[in-house]
Amino acid sequence: MDISHLFEDLELDTPVRRVLLSKATDDELMAITEAMAIGLSVDEMQRVKDHFKEENRDPFDIELEALGQAWSEHCCYKSSKYFMKKSFIGVEAPQNLVLGEDAGVVEFDDEHVYCVGLESHNHPSAIGPYGGSATGVGGIVRDVLCMGSQPIAVIDPLFFGPLDTPIGDVPDGTNHPKFIYSGVVAGIRDYGNRIGIPTVAGMVNFHPGYTGNPLVNVGCVGIGRKEHVIHSRVGGPGEIYILAGGRTGRDGIHGVTFASADLSADSEEKDRGSVQLGDPITKEPLIHSCLEMNEKGLLRGMKDLGGGGLSCVSGEMALDGGAGAVIHLDRIPLKEKGLAPWEIWVSESQERMMVSVLPKDVDAVLHIFKKWDVEAVVIGDVVEGKRVKALWKGETILDLDLEFFTAGPEYCRIYESRKVDRSVPDTPFEQLDRTELEGTLLSLLASPNICSKEPVFRTYDHEVRGRTVVKPAVGLPFTPGPSDAAVIKPLEDSNKGLAISADVNPYFCEIDPYRGTLSAMEESMRNIVAIGAYPHSVTDCLNFGNPEKPDRLGDFEQACEAIGDFAKHFTIPVVSGNVSLYNESDIGKVPPTPTIMMIGLMDDVHNATTSDLKKEGNIIYLLGRTSEEMGGSAFYRHMEAECSCVPNVDLDLSQKISEAIFEMNLEGQLSAVHDLSEGGLAIAISEMCIGGHIGVDINIRRIGSFSEDEGIPLRNDVKLFSESNSRYLIEVPVQLALKVEDCLSRHEAPYEKLGTVRDEGLRITDGEDVLMDIPVEVLDHQWRNGLTSIMEGSE
């Protein structure tokens, strides 16, 4: 369709066009949004047309670009907001939430706050894994920084297709998972390490559903003094806008519109320019300078330029502060000549920060930026009224009503929540004999989702800043085991600790989004509780498929419900979060992936307990209830058996057990604690043996025979590999056994004494039958080299 008659060039020394919406038919409206690649629907374009009719004029191209960006799914959550409000936004909790803007700000102690955010950088990482993941780190660090807090930890949950996917199974135009995995890890390594913030936790998960669309979620935690918390809004009219940091370029144009559509075979080619480029050595001094001027009280407002660029930031900061703004686009420092004004306005170039300052403080602010060699320029003024204007050499080329501009549409699209039939009988198979059980355990230990992630986290500096008291690896320094959570001691003069954990099991979520999400919440909490902390807040990153398809949105709705039910029961607030939709490619949608990041607090880091076994003779107990809920389990996947019954969470039981663990940790009664997750009891006890380089002798006969399950004995493979929630293994010195049993009984927490730590291999019996007896060196070898052998062995 020829729509050239609908564009009128302005007589300026830079390309600006007037778009004659008033003369356009509905078909032509659609053709305009496609030609300009602004991603608005015909209804939305109609709304824009009506608005400008009221203003008695036609819009400039830069105004349509601004609206396309502000009203994208990524910026205004138009499909997801309804469900989140309904389920978990504003859960009542005693935690003192200071504010929730770019990141959640929560009370840490009387004088300090911690600040937390989690974001996705999925589509950019699919196209440019190295740059995509690096800018993901950069973006979330800026979100935390712009609340006035010092970033102290980076967390990175990552999801890829299997590393051994045959080349032929990778869709056209898509990179191989091995390439994406290597690039993403290297991007986080090179960016995170260079800015000097430790990468302390995360997860790496492999599932065929991520082959066409990997997920890169990145979280950041910061710490600051209460009086230094700064808003992402201006103080009021009369202030001056200063833009600092990186220059503006063509990288990241239409980044948010790109994030708000499915990936396709030509994404690689077409969307390359949507991927931003990061520069850690601009970022590092930007962190120092922003914190320094904030501490000196020179700033009235601060906001980072992420998805949405200058356009969203200058408008939102002003509106939230009850004002308007005038921006001089010709003053913006550019990476290259020849950018059209609309490109400058919507570019998502990295490493940029906007600050609003009083006129008297402008020189002091510019001096601090200069000291750190950070480029900074005065680009505009905060003014009375609720409009944002952009000028080019004095000529107005954008003049938007801020309320219209920022009030993106909100939809309750049609959704269909799936009905999971949990009574479908399992695929039947014979009980395994001892050789088969031992072989299964060793295969699972080396499998990609269970094996050690050391090849990943060793390349991240997880100790810079010198405050990581529990690291990703625990136990013997040179043959460590896995840690349930990381613990940071953020303050010099206090032993108070902050525990961080991130989790989700996509294999549960794809079968049953509600139970899967509930399990993700509980697993994150188990990690926090196991390490000795109490859960304090939640941040989520909800990665789902195309919300315009009712079944995808139904999964999303179920996940939101589960988060809400859990958060309400435990009164743990959801303090910030991110939604990433349209995670689909030519081979379909990703599994529903609600990544949960939980923050726990502990009054004294010296109460932390790690998962590695400590001492021969100590007693091993299993806490919680084991049931036959094998859906999505690592064992059933290994056996190629199917089951629709995913582990449920008994919220009351979960609470009783976690409170008991917390109390025993506080009393210093536990030598080791480890939660049971993927691979169940057999994997958890193996990991404890590996970390301590010591064995155990345990008998699993009585598992499943306590409480209401009495009478129907569980199969021994179920006892070994069930992934029922709310379970932990604890190691207790003999002399404290009575106290521990008393505490567990008092909390009505079910427990079973399994056996003792011994100076030989892992021996598991069921009554008289020996199920396994494996030297610790063999367990260690399988687990530690799993990822390396997959990387080296694949095509």
Next chain:
Amino acid sequence: MKAEQVKVCILRMEGTNCEQETYDAFKRLGASPEFVHLKQLEGRDTNEGENRSLEDFHILMFPGGFSAGDYIRAGAIFAARLKASIKDDMVKFIEDGKAVGGFCNGFQIMVELGILPAFDSTMIEHPDAVLHANDSGTFECRPTLLKHVNKGKCVWTTKLDEGELRLIPSAHAEGKFMLPHGSQEKEDALYQRLFDEDRIVFRYADTEGDTDAAYPFNPNGSRFNIAGLTNDKGNVFGMMPHPERVFFRNTHPDWLRNRIGPSEGDGRSVFESVIEYVMENF
């Protein structure tokens, strides 16, 4: 001199990022550290009162990090800027017997500057050693066990006994110490000088103390497992691992295995040694 009179210049530029924990280590022992940006020594873009001179300090500290992104060669840009602006001040500082130290990127900067190993003068024009890319080809953050092998020359480790093992973590991509001088004979002779002149301070070791131990005990492939060096005078000292990260026991990787232990970490004595050296000599 009292500890609080010991003035420490914690030098930084863009990309320096272990300065806070290095500062904290000196502060905890009662010394007076100050963050100084390179520009404050250069006198560039500074206001009145912001300029600093090296002679005001007793200890010059190069913290770890990725100065200028390490984009050319680790430490190269920082070293070039220092040489261009305050070369003479630095030579005088060293020849006056004041202490210069660097960890990780700091060590890389010192080698690039030519103040380590600096075989034949205080600061040589072209570096006589290199910290090359790790054998693994990537950045690695891992615990390393160091054997203190210095017989008394290095003023930064006087509080450590010869032969003592310390668990001090490493985190770098370019830490393989090499002396590339064209021929094997020349190189061997230079290594021999390092041993003969008591210039080697720390060597990577395994749990038995074996200094021939291979990866992962030797994280980068350095010949003779060299982890830290001093100059001929013993006042200039660089090491790849990070003592500032283990000032307290609670940042050791295995501290929760034994709850009733000392609260001091294995890196603390490095700071105690140099502060005591300054207190006794200035």
